[in-house]
Structures are given as structure tokens and as C-alpha cells.
Amino acid sequence: MQWVRQCxxxxxxxxxxxxxxxxQLSKRDRVYDEIGALFLSKINRTARTVDEIVxxxxxxxxxxxxxxxxxDFGEFIQELAEEGFLVTGRSEADLDRKDHGFSYLTDAPKTAALNFLAQDKNPALRDTADFFYSYFRDHPVIFGMHLEITGHCNERCLHxxxxxxxxxxxMPLSMARDLxxxxQAMGTVSVTxxxxxxxxxKQFAEMLIYARNNDFSINILTNGTLIRNEIIPVLKQVNLNMVQVSIYSMDPDIHDRITQHRGSLRKTLAATxxxxxxxxxxxxxxxxxxxxxxxxxxxxxxxRQHQVRVLSDFIMMARTDFDTGNLAYRLSIxxxxxxxxxxxxxxxxxxxILAAEPPAGDAARKAEQPVCGVGVxxxxxxxEGNVYPCAGFQGITLGNVSQQSLADIWANSEALKALRAVTNASFPQCLNCAANDYCAMCLVRNFNESGGDIFAINEHYCKVAFLTRDLVTGTAGN
Known part of the structure; x- marks a missing residue:
């Protein structure tokens, strides 16, 4: 007898x-319609026999x-099992033995990926990525939600x-649970x-457990200084996708100067x-x-010694209240x-990745695509329950979940509708720019730095794009 369940x-x-x-282990994905979608609907976290499903x-x-x-169903689950989406076996115990999960002991743990918080599509699955760009544009879905559960922070980072x-x-626990x-009802996959x-x-652990019970891929953004021994079992229990920890320097004087919290590097490294x-x-x-x-x-x-990846942001974002004082710390070109x-x-x-030949895209198709996932x-x-287009985009309030359902805000916010109308074609000066393949347009960076204009591109971003192009192509300094 053959058994099957999702990993x-x-x-x-x-x-x-x-x-x-x-x-969340391999970052691979698949999308199915018609019969494939029906087959997939028969599989969940509870082990079932193939005979029962058939x-x-x-x-x-x-x-x-x-x-x-x-x-047909056997072929379907065999392919998904070979790619690590499902486990199949002769018993429930057999399934448990085969479902290995994350480990730093493997040759290439997922923490060594370029950016595991981003839902990058496997290059072999470009059609899936393209499909979802199109699908979400016409049928917006909150695929990933960012929850800022408190305004309290024990650090005062300069940037x-x-x-x-x-x-x-x-955020009250009751609000978090309701959200x-x-x-879950809206089909969200990831919660950060x-x-x-x-x-x-004080009730963060309860929120994490509730998120796990609602079957989300869970991420945490933290400075790590307050991670105590007693929370570790909870973090293990909820099967996190990733904990992202901020480390600015291995020199405590430099790190602590940025956080304005003496001893913060020591605490962050110990927690990490x-x-x-x-x-x-x-x-x-x-x-x-x-x-x-x-x-x-x-x-x-x-x-690298600890088998984890470092992400670096060197452009910086102005504050959400349009204060640009933090940009005094931004790097020069x-x-x-x-x-x-x-x-x-x-x-x-x-x-x-930088050295790879940029994909030859359809210019007309690219012009029609959204600049980013905001509103999509x-x-x-x-x-406080305020809903924003993204974490940095707090100059535009879409609604408040104490007054409206999230689904109502997502479907009916006029501000969201306006943002969804913004495409790459909204920036004609960028479409044929020589550094376009090395530029990551960001509406919220434009918005915060200009005092509220998403279309105002700061010259600094353009200079960084051309600099990156020149470094990659070997023309820098020529």
C-alpha cells in the first residue's frame, strides 16, 4: 500500500x-490547472493512501x-516527490523518515542561497514566474504579508x-490572530x-504558533539581541523559513555606533x-x-564560515515621514x-548572477509589467492596524483592519488601484536606458525621498545602476 502527503x-x-x-526548502514551485489542480487538492499534511484518493x-x-x-495520479505524485514537494512510502512512519527538512549539515543548505526571503523562481521554472506575474496582475492576491507587530525597538539604528x-x-494578540x-482565507503563503x-x-510566541497552525511560511526580521533560550523551542516548533538578523560589522565599536546600543554586536552574534x-x-x-x-x-x-548568506543594501531609504536625515550616512558613488x-x-x-547575460525579454511585454509587487x-x-502597500510605504494608508476587513481593503482601496496602474511604461525614460538591466526601480524609495512622488527618480539610483553595469561589463573607469 502506498501513502502520500506533502512535505x-x-x-x-x-x-x-x-x-x-x-x-520553502528548495524555493521551487509548480502551478496546475484543471486535472492537475484537482489532483493537488487531494494532498495535504495528513498522510493518505493512494487507493483512498483514487x-x-x-x-x-x-x-x-x-x-x-x-x-495518472501515480505519475503526478511521483514527479512531485522526486522534486521534494511530497513524500511517498509504504507507511506513515516511512513518510516521516523521508521528510528530512532543513539542516546545516547538507552540502548546500538553503541559507547559502542568494536571498531565501525572496520568492525567486527557479530558472528552470521561468514559465511559472511569468505566469504569476500575469496572474497576480489581473487577480491580485496577498501572496506575502508583512506584519509590524510593535513599534518598540531596543536599538536606534542610524539608517x-x-x-x-x-x-x-x-499589536494586540487578538488583532494578529484575526489577521x-x-x-489564510485569502490564500496567503508567506508571513513576515x-x-x-x-x-x-510579550505575546510573539503565541503569534508564531498561531501562524504555524494557519499553515504559513514564516519569516522573522530581528536584531537578535532579545532572543532568549526559552524561545528557541518555539522557533523550532513553528518550522521557520528564515530568521533575518542585522549585523553591520564584526567590529563592536562600528556595529554598536550604528545601533546606538552598547554591547549589541555581542548579543546579536551570540543569538545568531x-x-x-x-x-x-x-x-x-x-x-x-x-x-x-x-x-x-x-x-x-x-x-560563510557559518554557512549563511549576507544581503547588503547600500542605497538606503529615506524615512516614511519624508525625513531624509538618515541619508547623510549613504555611501558616495x-x-x-x-x-x-x-x-x-x-x-x-x-x-x-551579475556576469550572466541579461535575459532577452519582450520589450512590449516588459513595459506592461508592474514595477514591483506593491498592490499585486x-x-x-x-x-495599529493600518494597511500599507509595503513596509516602507507608510506615507500611503490603504485602510485599517479595525474598521474594514483586509479583503475589502485589498479589493476596494482607491490608492491600491492607482498603484496597480503603475507599470514600467510609466517610466518611459527607463525603458530604453542603457543601464536598465542593472537597475531595480523602487516606488517607495522614490516616494519617501521626494516627499511623496512615486515617479520622481533620484539621480543617485541611476548613477548606481550605471556603475553596476560598468563594473560587470568591465568598463568602469574607461
Missing amino acids: KDTFIRRYNDLGYITS DELHAQFSDVSREVLRA CYLPRPEKAAV LDQL FSGGEPFTH EKLIASGIPVQISCPVMRINKDSYTGVAQWA DETGQLIRNIINEDETYQA DNACVNA
Whole structure:
């Protein structure tokens, strides 16, 4: 007798007539329509026998022989099992033995991926990625939700894009649970918890457990200083996709100067090592500014020794209240060039991606695509229940979940409708730009830095794009 169930790192969703399956372990995904979607709907986290499922299918397709249905369904689950989405076996215990999950002991743990928080599509699955760009544009779905559960933070980072509140709000547990219920009903796959500092929230553990019970892929953004031993079992229990920890330098004087919290590097490193030792996936965020411009290499080397990846943001974002004071710490173009060289030297994966020939795309099709996922497949809710297009886009309030359902806001917000109308064609000066393939347009960076104009592109971003192009093509300095 053959048994089947989805892997513990796999998530299955239904979007109208489409079936979708994705793995937070491999980052692979598949989308199915018609019969494939029906087959997928028969599989969940509870082990079932293939005979039981085939009996159900035969009741729906009485004109198809049971043998044909079994062969077709068997082929379907075999392919998904080979790709790590499902486990099959002769017993439930056999399934448990085969469902290995994340481990740092493998040759290539997922924490070594370029950016595991991003739902990048496997290159072999480009059709899936293209399909979802089109599908979400016509049928917006909150694929990923960012929950800022508190405004409290025990650090005062110089570059932070969130203004320091006079009185920090804290999301009630009841609001978080209600939001997670609504998101589950809407088909959301991923939930990211942040703050402030999420570990200042006294009921954070309950939120994580509730999110796991609602079957989300869970991420946490944290400075790590407040991660205590007693929370580790909960973090293991909820099977996190990733904990992203901010480390600015291996020099405590530099790191602590940025966080304005003495002893923060020591606490952050201790927590990060504790997470890794516990087998919890970790990713390091290393925003680079003038203070730590020479620190990236040290952080990258430490990360490599611990089999984790470092992400670096060297452009910075103005604050959500349009205060640009934090941008005084932004790297100059010359400093940015040196940092990019350091990243390329330290990161072979990043080097390979930059060196790859940009895909030859359909210019007309690209012009019609959204600039990013804002209003299309992601959103943010802060501790007061305000809904924003994304975490940094807090100059535009779409609604409040205390007054409207999330589904109502998502479907009817006039501000969201306006954002959904923005495409690459809205920036005609960029479509044929020589550095277009090396530029990542960001509406919220435009918005925050210009005082509220999403179409105002700052010259600094353009200079960085051309600099990156020149470094990759070997023309820098020529």
C-alpha cells in the first residue's frame, strides 16, 4: 500500500481554478490547472493512501477507469516527490523518515542561497514566474504579508526608515490572530514578522504558533539581541523559513555606533550562533553606510564560515515621514563602487548572477509589467492596524483592519488601484536606458525621498545602476 502527503516545508494553495505548490526548502514551485489542480487538492499534511484518493477521483470521473486514474495520479505524485514537494512510502512512519527538512549539515543548505526571503523562481521554472506575474496582475492576491507587530525597538539604528514614535504601538494578540485567519482565507503563503523589534512583543510566541497552525511560511526580521533560550523551542516548533538578523560589522565599536546600543554586536552574534546551533535557518542583513563601509568583507567571511548568506543594501531609504536625515550616512558613488567590488570578490554566486547575460525579454511585454509587487502580491499591516502597500510605504494608508476587513481593503482601496496602474511604461525614460538591466526601480524609495512622488527618480539610483553595469561589463573607469 502506498501513502502520500506533502512535505513539512511545502505549502499548497488554491487560487480560483489553479492549484499551486511551493517549497520553502528548495524555493521551487509548480502551478496546475484543471486535472492537475484537482489532483493537488487531494494532498495535504495528513498522510493518505493512494487507493483512498483514487477512490475519490473515480467517484468524480466514473467514465474513466480506476486503473487509468491510478496511473495518472501515480505519475503526478511521483514527479512531485522526486522534486521534494511530497513524500511517498509504504507507511506513515516511512513518510516521516523521508521528510528530512532543513539542516546545516547538507552540502548546500538553503541559507547559502542568494536571498531565501525572496520568492525567486527557479530558472528552470521561468514559465511559472511569468505566469504569476500575469496572474497576480489581473487577480491580485496577498501572496506575502508583512506584519509590524510593535513599534518598540531596543536599538536606534542610524539608517532606519521608520521614524521613532513618541509612543510605540503594540499589536494586540487578538488583532494578529484575526489577521492571520483572514490571510489564510485569502490564500496567503508567506508571513513576515517585524517591528520595531518583534521580540519585544510579550505575546510573539503565541503569534508564531498561531501562524504555524494557519499553515504559513514564516519569516522573522530581528536584531537578535532579545532572543532568549526559552524561545528557541518555539522557533523550532513553528518550522521557520528564515530568521533575518542585522549585523553591520564584526567590529563592536562600528556595529554598536550604528545601533546606538552598547554591547549589541555581542548579543546579536551570540543569538545568531544559538539559532544556527539549533538548526534554525538564518540570513544576515548587512546594510552598508559610510560608518561601516569597510566592514562588509568581515561580515561576509563570518557568514560563510557559518554557512549563511549576507544581503547588503547600500542605497538606503529615506524615512516614511519624508525625513531624509538618515541619508547623510549613504555611501558616495565612489564608495559604492568599492563595496560592489568587495561583494563580487566575496560572493561567487553574486558574481555569477551579475556576469550572466541579461535575459532577452519582450520589450512590449516588459513595459506592461508592474514595477514591483506593491498592490499585486504583497502588503503590510502595522501595530495599529493600518494597511500599507509595503513596509516602507507608510506615507500611503490603504485602510485599517479595525474598521474594514483586509479583503475589502485589498479589493476596494482607491490608492491600491492607482498603484496597480503603475507599470514600467510609466517610466518611459527607463525603458530604453542603457543601464536598465542593472537597475531595480523602487516606488517607495522614490516616494519617501521626494516627499511623496512615486515617479520622481533620484539621480543617485541611476548613477548606481550605471556603475553596476560598468563594473560587470568591465568598463568602469574607461
